[in-house]
Amino acid sequence: MDKYLSARSALITEERKSRRDTIRIANASEEELQAEQIVRNLRKSETASIWSTEHEGIGNVFPGMEFLTARAVITKTRLFQLLCKMPKGALLHSHLDAMVNANYLINLALEQPAMHVRVNTRLTEESLGSVHPEFRPLTPHEYTNIKSLTSDKYELGAWVPIRSARAHFATSLGGPEGFDQWVFNALTINPTEAYVTHNTVKKIWNKFRTTFMVSTPLIRFVPIWSNYIREFFRTLIEDGVSYVEPRVNFWHKFMVGEDGEENVPHRQWIILFGQVLDEIKTQMKTQGKTDEFIGARIIYSTIRNVTCEELEWYLEDCISLKLEFPHLIAGFDLVGDENVLQPLIYYIRPLLRFQERQKELGIDIPFIFHAGETLGDGDAPDMNLFDAILLGSKRIGHGFSLAKHPKLIEICKERGVTVEVCPISNEILRLSSSMPAHPLPVLLNNGVPVALCSDDPSVFGNMGLSYDFFQVSFDFYVLVASEVTGLITLGDIARQSIESSTLDETEKAQALFSWGRKWDAFVKSIADGSTGIEREIASTDGFPII
């Protein structure tokens, strides 16, 4: 019997050895252990009080359930509110065009007299859900004085000033608030789309694509661009993210300037990005909050639907920008649905040449490729994992299908290739039905470095990074109740995200130091009872929820 129990404990230890957080847990401070226990108690208490009871109109409730259905419940939990305060390190996988709350973007657009809107199908109660607004800033001499998008007299395809379109939106369609809702719906995915009508990877990607068609002309307009980036930084900092490497889509060669002309080149986009970045950093410094924000660097991206020749242009463009703005270009990626667009192997010649060119020029623009964002096994997106790894990708975006590949897992572990895991995105794009079905634990138990990321929060409704941390917080190796995991593991993942960034060694050391200070304060606030969680757990019976 004793022999059995010691063999058992040896096997469990052996298995856990491969996890990256094992040493971290073994060396946890007294305060971390206390905080860990408090958070575990909270999780347990909320599992019983919130996630095992029925909620009016929500259906089958369980921890880690479909995000869009659960969001209203999540937001009110004490665990979520706590995670909002956690220092989350770096956000390594996010698409700039889907990072600012849709309502905020609509309001930015409404401030612009140049912004016009049109439709090509008549708007009715029936068509409202399927007809999307098309936006465009016009040059002053193109401005129109058409009043309404919805009047009988509206000529399909004619541009209407956005403010007028909103003010005169038909009462039968909800008036001005109806206009806002219509645009909001076109910019976001709702639960019915995700879980009912569009419930396959292919169909939900189609909806997903349309949100970008609506948002891009709003964002790629200089007067909005800077404000948009400012809000992007502001909300991330507020959510505890101190560094970010957004993917910026450079597929359009120009954005529209203040004068309505589409002639603002890529270098100007980056100059504006850098200006806002400096402004925010100065501001944080003035407020004595330098630990809160380290900075940001852009992952240059284009869409994987270009030809090899076109890609060469983008790669050269990326090199020029790196030469001019070495501190603002973090890497290179190709974006768009891997299931239907070109696989990496299609671009192998220009990609290899890109690496040669860098050697010649003595610069370093690592690939940071999307790969394996698929349910498939051996299909094109899955095979992208092989090419991403062979091309030396610094990190892997999504890597959802990596869990199926023992050899590739081994390589990622050896080389420290971090997987940018986007739990909520994967679920809404129907790769996983809910968090418990997500392959994240396979990666963690194998010791592959991972970073939790939000991907496209303005479309998915997971603004910030706290929702993603929340969704996985129920999904950790719980072993036996006395073992410590959970909060410390989340902290280890947050810390790892800074390690996995493209910051240089000095910057990284500084960022880790800042993060460590914030982490210690966070842990202390839980351990010393100043968050009040323990009192709340004690009175759990009457836990107030929706």
Place this chain on the structure above:
Amino acid sequence: MDKYLSARSALITEERKSRRDTIRIANASEEELQAEQIVRNLRKSETASIWSTEHEGIGNVFPGMEFLTARAVITKTRLFQLLCKMPKGALLHSHLDAMVNANYLINLALEQPAMHVRVNTRLTEESLGSVHPEFRPLTPHEYTNIKSLTSDKYELGAWVPIRSARAHFATSLGGPEGFDQWVFNALTINPTEAYVTHNTVKKIWNKFRTTFMVSTPLIRFVPIWSNYIREFFRTLIEDGVSYVEPRVNFWHKFMVGEDGEENVPHRQWIILFGQVLDEIKTQMKTQGKTDEFIGARIIYSTIRNVTCEELEWYLEDCISLKLEFPHLIAGFDLVGDENVLQPLIYYIRPLLRFQERQKELGIDIPFIFHAGETLGDGDAPDMNLFDAILLGSKRIGHGFSLAKHPKLIEICKERGVTVEVCPISNEILRLSSSMPAHPLPVLLNNGVPVALCSDDPSVFGNMGLSYDFFQVSFDFYVLVASEVTGLITLGDIARQSIESSTLDETEKAQALFSWGRKWDAFVKSIADGSTGIEREIASTDGFPII
């Protein structure tokens, strides 16, 4: 460039080396390669003609989608019809109490004058879905002449002869056919239960449990028992299964005899099982079909809700039966929902003692444990994997969460511990949302031996084993179109199931030889065009479906 391509091909080869079917594919015969290509073409053709189009009333259709919604479509596909003819080897994970079509079981019950039925809640249109029939064979002096379960005069809890209950089932509830449907619904899980109202692991298990409460009193009645087992063998043989190791639940200490007395002991259950088995074998021999059926052996099971003391009784009972019927007892298991009942570690003392006892007696009753049938990571059912492996379990039932454990995967691979994978069961019990989300490829790519199993087909509606083979047939490593996998991999899995059985070496060699003969004939029938698939693929445009 050439250097890149050869590195790429080396990495792919390296990764595939761990798969068990790699050598098999490398040594495939000319006919196998032809058949493989024909089946791949068929799959591709049906993916386009069937699985990418809309089907009235079925919603979002894709290969490997939720089984209960897709079944009507699957049944009509040419691929499914072909797989029905495939020799599938051994069925290694099935629960005897859920192996015969529910309608067939109802008909068996209707033949028995002793069989009575009652309800404890009044049956109305509203209550019909939630009130389950309770069956019991009575002794002749207990027989009643109450006519109807549904008349106003029916006294709740009174026994009604089943035939009379059916004949007088209220017209408002559908009359006799309404009775059949009511019982059928109580014995099976329908799509609304699986995917809407009971859409969590916990809730669907509750429904699942009730089906056994309804069926057990029907099956554990001697006159039905033998007929039930006969139909069990008949339908499996018809579906290409040539050997089976059903789990028989011995939790009830007696079954009801022909006289209505509940006094028939376990050894008698096995004698009757053996008699039907011999009868079928003789019959097959007479018909010159010895290759079609090798035999059957029982995995002795009880429910993991017993105390340690009670378990000792069952373990001793299992030993006595093994001593009396060495060729009919294959192993020992504990059944029931791992999420709520006792974990293996709870029973560690009696289980270790059981192994000691076997050494003393010179017998071998391997453990064949359910373990890891969970979405959890480190919870009790997941930890059962550690104990199953430490206790030397010959195979693992389900092992759904094994994919998360690199060290345990390594051990299973080294020791040849086969995982009994039940794809459709896992999906209906809400572990996987659909086949593409199932962890099977993780096990295959790691080279863990697997057997495909149906688990509880009469409850899940996946009668036979062809549906499970169909569901995974879309889920195989497809790599590039020129590579061969798919049919040959399915064949390799079927062959492995015989290797993983508890047959002794001589029996196994014979079974493999028989299987090989059938496999060759099956492959030949596809390759030589006698199945007519190629003609059908050619005329795919007008493929007739529902």
